[in-house]
Amino acid sequence: MKYYITTPIFYPNSSPHIGTAYTTVAADALARYHRLLGDEVYFLTGTDENAQKIVRTAESNHVDPRTYVDGVVKRFKELWKALDISYDDFIRTTEERHQNVVQQIFTKLYEKGDIYKSEYSGWYCTPCETFWLENKLVEGKCPNVDCGRDVELLKEESYFFRLSKYQDALLKHLAEHLEFIQPVSRRNEMLRFIESGLEDLCVSRTTFQWGIKVPFDPKHVVYVWLDALINYISALGYPDGENYKRYWPADVHIMGKDIVRFHAVIWPIILMALDIPLPKVIYGHGWYLTKDGGKISKSRGNVQDSFELIQRYGSDAIRYFLLREMQVGTDGTYSEDNVVERLNSDLANDFGNFVSRSLAMVVKYRNGIVPCPGQDGAQEREVKALSHEVKKAVEKRFEACDPAGALEEIWRFVSRCNKYVDETAPWVLAKHEEEQEHLDTVLYTFMECIRVMAILTAPFMPGLPPRICALLGLDEGIIRWEEADQWGILKHGLKVEKGEQLFPRIDISQYATAEETKTVELGQTQDQTISKAQDQDQKELTEPPALCSEFEPIKEEISIEDFAKLDLRVAKILSAEKVEKTDKLMKLEVEVAGVVRTVVSGIAKHYAPEDLVNQYVVLVANLKPTKLRGIMSQGMILAASQGEVLEVLMVNKDLPGGALVK
Ligand code: MSP
Numbered sequence: 001m002k003y004y005i006t007t008p009i010f011y012p013n014s015s016p017h018i019g020t021a022y023t024t025v026a027a028d029a030l031a032r033y034h035r036l037l038g039d040e041v042y043f044l045t046g047t048d049e050n051a052q053k054i055v056r057t058a059e060s061n062h063v064d065p066r067t068y069v070d071g072v073v074k075r076f077k078e079l080w081k082a083l084d085i086s087y088d089d090f091i092r093t094t095e096e097r098h099q100n101v102v103q104q105i106f107t108k109l110y111e112k113g114d115i116y117k118s119e120y121s122g123w124y125c126t127p128c129e130t131f132w133l134e135n136k137l138v139e140g141k142c143p144n145v146d147c148g149r150d151v152e153l154l155k156e157e158s159y160f161f162r163l164s165k166y167q168d169a170l171l172k173h174l175a176e177h178l179e180f181i182q183p184v185s186r187r188n189e190m191l192r193f194i195e196s197g198l199e200d201l202c203v204s205r206t207t208f209q210w211g212i213k214v215p216f217d218p219k220h221v222v223y224v225w226l227d228a229l230i231n232y233i234s235a236l237g238y239p240d241g242e243n244y245k246r247y248w249p250a251d252v253h254i255m256g257k258d259i260v261r262f263h264a265v266i267w268p269i270i271l272m273a274l275d276i277p278l279p280k281v282i283y284g285h286g287w288y289l290t291k292d293g294g295k296i297s298k299s300r301g302n303v304q305d306s307f308e309l310i311q312r313y314g315s316d317a318i319r320y321f322l323l324r325e326m327q328v329g330t331d332g333t334y335s336e337d338n339v340v341e342r343l344n345s346d347l348a349n350d351f352g353n354f355v356s357r358s359l360a361m362v363v364k365y366r367n368g369i370v371p372c373p374g375q376d377g378a379q380e381r382e383v384k385a386l387s388h389e390v391k392k393a394v395e396k397r398f399e400a401c402d403p404a405g406a407l408e409e410i411w412r413f414v415s416r417c418n419k420y421v422d423e424t425a426p427w428v429l430a431k432h433e434e435e436q437e438h439l440d441t442v443l444y445t446f447m448e449c450i451r452v453m454a455i456l457t458a459p460f461m462p463g464l465p466p467r468i469c470a471l472l473g474l475d476e477g478i479i480r481w482e483e484a485d486q487w488g489i490l491k492h493g494l495k496v497e498k499g500e501q502l503f504p505r506i507d508i509s510q511y512a513t514a515e516e517t518k519t520v521e522l523g524q525t526q527d528q529t530i531s532k533a534q535d536q537d538q539k540e541l542t543e544p545p546a547l548c549s550e551f552e553p554i555k556e557e558i559s560i561e562d563f564a565k566l567d568l569r570v571a572k573i574l575s576a577e578k579v580e581k582t583d584k585l586m587k588l589e590v591e592v593a594g595v596v597r598t599v600v601s602g603i604a605k606h607y608a609p610e611d612l613v614n615q616y617v618v619l620v621a622n623l624k625p626t627k628l629r630g631i632m633s634q635g636m637i638l639a640a641s642q643g644e645v646l647e648v649l650m651v652n653k654d655l656p657g658g659a660l661v662k
Helices: 018-037 052-060 065-082 096-112 164-176 184-195 224-229 242-247 257-274 306-313 315-325 336-366 378-399 403-424 433-457 464-471 481-485 532-542 545-551 560-564
Strands: 002-006 040-047 089-092 115-125 130-132 152-161 252-256 281-285 568-578 586-592 595-601 616-620 626-628 631-633 639-642 645-648
Touching: 002 018, 002 242, 018 040, 018 252, 018 281, 018 306, 018 315, 018 403, 018 481, 040 065, 040 242, 052 065, 065 089, 065 306, 089 096, 096 115, 096 152, 096 224, 096 257, 152 257, 164 184, 164 257, 184 257, 224 257, 252 257, 257 281, 306 315, 306 336, 315 336, 315 403, 336 403, 336 433, 336 464, 378 403, 378 433, 378 481, 403 433, 433 464, 433 481, 568 595, 586 616, 595 631
Parallel strands: 002 040, 002 252, 040 089, 252 281
Antiparallel strands: 115 130, 115 152, 568 586, 568 616, 586 595, 626 631, 639 645
16 A cells, blocks of 8 residues: 655745644654554655745845755754654755746646736735635735735735636535545635635735746746645646656645645645646644643744754654544644643653653563563453454544644553553562463563563654664664554563663752743653752652652661661641642641741642541651642651552651651
């Protein structure tokens, strides 16, 4: 099977940002998935360089447009490299191979009578590169909800493309191919738009020179959208190129919702006029918005440096965030603390923790040698059955271009794996001679779960498989899609390593600015750059309990002087309330030696506020204060935990808040 997928070609008037990266990362995940299926994939991206706004930006930077775009295109390519984008071709519309095809097509459509000369009198929005009729303007400005900027009055001789002629044919195509525009909300929008009547489109300009010349009338430059859309076939070598014959029609054109209109109307009509098949799917995703609901865009000045983000969190984590956060048909919210939250909960806690717990157990109980499994029990059968179900569901989600849905399905499996650890409690099995075969089965199944998780997530996080292979002591690949629900693939006898955490927890406060939004939640720690002491404190409260109590080795010996540095005090809880938008954190007001302090504690899942008020607890009183979710926490209360159970240490004798604990 062949699979041809494209991203829009980006305007290189400014460097790419995390919002623009979404489309490309999503297309990359789809391309990688299809490669895993064994499809012959062609993945195209590129830059749309003949726009009038490029000339304007270059002018304001006092460079010629060519030099300007060369610099920005370099940034695009660097970003795609940093994000592990596996494109097969990168087309620039200033390349000759593209310009020739555009000129050829323009001439063909003119000769056919589908392009004709007339005069355009109307408005143009340069930021959107769109023509607008007077009656569409909103208070004299661009009607695009995301733009609203000034428009310019144009009155010039122009060529026009007969969109109106193809209106009925396009509606017929939509009626016969319900899958053509996706998701369905965008299809409905487009249907309404087309049914309201298509006007012929102005497809040339004479007031500037930057762009592709109309070959038979060179004072005209081809309208940038007509030029840009043709990239999808010019890159394949239309009309005779081997790639064109092999890959056209495209399987998916993926893009943001703002440009579906051009792809769902102008592009199919160009293709109909040329008498060549239409793409199979046009998929319009939402936008990444900032927390205050604005679109992330250079012109709004709310863009964060993508390279810095990737360097900070890693390409896999950023890819995961982008793909997981935006749900089908809706917009996603981007903020750095959202990234950290996802990274800490889904990647560090769920995925990374399962991998490190299970490897640690193989190391501890079997000297790092993957054992030979015995008979499956009910739990193993359940885990395996779920892998079949999840694999099928993920395939469906990929077919629907729904990466967030696919990841949601995969995390059902990841959660089940974590539950399997708690259910089987290998640390208990290890203590009983008669349970050794059962323990072998459990440990072997853990390793297989890691393999399955690595396959399912490979299209999303391509950096993971080599790291997982290294931990499992494998030198050959384990990423074969068809084996994502097959079991017994790993050979027993492999030597595994505990290795480093795949996704260390992040403490966002180390990057925090004065912004309130950049807060930290308990447990979001453990980057090499933060102090060990702080790391340890926060980990105690949030690390899944089974791991810390059962498998954390007893720490290094300390002297009585070291211990004496800790100031442990009895503290009386005066009030307790859950911290908004978290399920773990409780804000406590405690009284110690006549002073009231605020302490944020990760105990909210285990206690109701009313169970805590008036209780006496043990407080680490000289712990350096830290900001958690925007609240300054002045100390930490002690708790014991095992598995799902957690109990705050309470003092029942009549001792005042402030009494020493030693
Ligand atoms: N050059 C045209 C596309 C021509 S395709 C034949 C263009 N370029 S663009 O650079 O302005 O936008 C490229 C893509 O980035 C669009 O799909 C757009 O929706 C997407 N995004 C720009 N900002 C975005 C977000 N904040 N969030 C998600 N996608 C965003 O349009």
